[in-house]
Amino acid sequence: MLGPFFGLLATLLLVATLLPRLHLKWWWIRVCEFPRLQIALMAVVVALLASLAAPPWSWVGLSAGLLTLAIQVHYILPWTRVWPIQVKPAQPGQAPRCLTLLIANVLTSNRHADTLVSLIRRHEPDLVLTLESDDWWQQQLDAALEPDWPESVKVPLDNLYGMHLYSRRRLASPQVKWLIQDDIPSIHTGVELPSGDVIRLYALHPRPPAPGESEESLWRDAELLLVGKAIHENPVPTLVAGDLNDVAWSRTTRLFCRVSGMLDPRRGRGMFSTFHADYPVLRWPLDHIFVSEHFTLKAMRCLPRFGSDHFPILATLCYRPSRADEHETPEADGEEHQDARETIQEGREREQET
Known part of the structure; x- marks a missing residue:
């Protein structure tokens, strides 16, 4: 009886692997993009156990398991150390052109603000x-951070989409924008480096495709691609940061990188999985930092948990436009640009159905 069980399980894993290849935005399809590592590991176990069964189930389980593994590895391998790094390492002696950014999804109901403040004090980032x-x-962070991080943009909300930016550096023309949905904010601002150079920062937290949130990924996808399109049309030195409610290897995130020309500093260095902090076997990279070709990476890591369901992530990036040619910038073709435009237009026109 175990032969049919492992054959069926291997087939289900293969179906979950192939579903995201459909260009459909239903949440139950898009969510299959998240646990690629977990599905790959399950495929290995199932293929090994199925090989012990009698034919023909051993053939079904082994072939479906190995095919699943091959497809999943194809997607996740760039976010391992065996892959070439995408963002070049920083050279020493560039402190005036470097910027350290700490991102933390705090979990609204979490009350361990003191633990997060301790992490911020320990690492002294330029931006929080x-x-x-x-x-x-906001009350907790204002009291703890305003004396040393005097520049700020504050959007306190009780719908899980509030965001706050605190900065040691001067913020140039900061704006809060509601790009696709009128209850989902984003922060757009210039940031002045100690060298006097001004870079662009987009802080994002789009709505996820999930039951009770969005039946489709359309509105998340539209927001990401709208920002990607803006970057493509105005290719100044840019950082994009936030909880994108998407994984690094998803179709949408990869399309965002090609449309915008942005680079992922995790490629070739690791996954830096930030969610879920409570479940080690169910973790994937939801919190992101993307950079334009003008930057190199000095350091990047996840920080210890502080009561949230996300780990904070900390990165130090250095503005080195003279090294831009060292990077291989991703580019979208005409069909992909058209796909992005259509997604943005549909996201603007349609009302969300939850």
């Missing part, structure tokens, strides 16, 4: 970006 931060979190 919090997500899911409401009025209570």
Whole structure:
């Protein structure tokens, strides 16, 4: 009886692997993009166990398991150390052109603000970006951070999409924009480096495709691609940071990188999985930092948990436009640009159905 069981299980894993290849935005299809590592590991176990069964189930289980593994590895391998790095390492002696950014999805109901503040004090980043931060979190962060991080943009909300940006550096013309949905904010600002150079920062937290949130990924996809299109049309030195409610290897995130020309500093260095902090076997990279070709990477890592369901992520990036030619910038073709335009237009026109 175990032969049919492992054959069926291997087939289901293969179906879950192939579903995201459909260009459909239903949440139950798009969510299959998230656990690629977990599905790959399950495929290995199932293929090994199926090989012990009698034919023909051993053939079914082994072939479906190995095919699943091959497809999943194809997607996740760039976010391992065996892959060439995409963002070049920083050279020493560039401190005036470097910027350290800490991103933390705080989890609105979490009350361990003191632990997060301790992490911020320990690492002394130039910028602190919090997500899911409401009025209570603003009170805690204002009291702790305003003396040393005097520049700020505050959007306290009780709908899980509040965000706060605190900065040691001067913020140039900061704006809060509601790109696709009128209850989902984003922060757009210039940031002045110690060298006097000004770079562009987009802070994002789009709505995820999930039951009770969005039946489709359309509105998340539209917001990401709208920002990608803006970057493509105005290719200044740019950082994009936040909880994108998407994984690094998804179709949407990869399309965003090609449309915008942005680079992923994790490629060739690791996954830097930030969610879920409570479940080690169910983790994937939801919190992101993307950079234009003008930057190199000095350091990047996940920080210890502080009561949230996300780990904070910390990165130090150096503005080195003279090294831009060292990077291989991703580019979208005409069909992909058209796909992005159509997604943005549909996201603007349609009302969300939850």
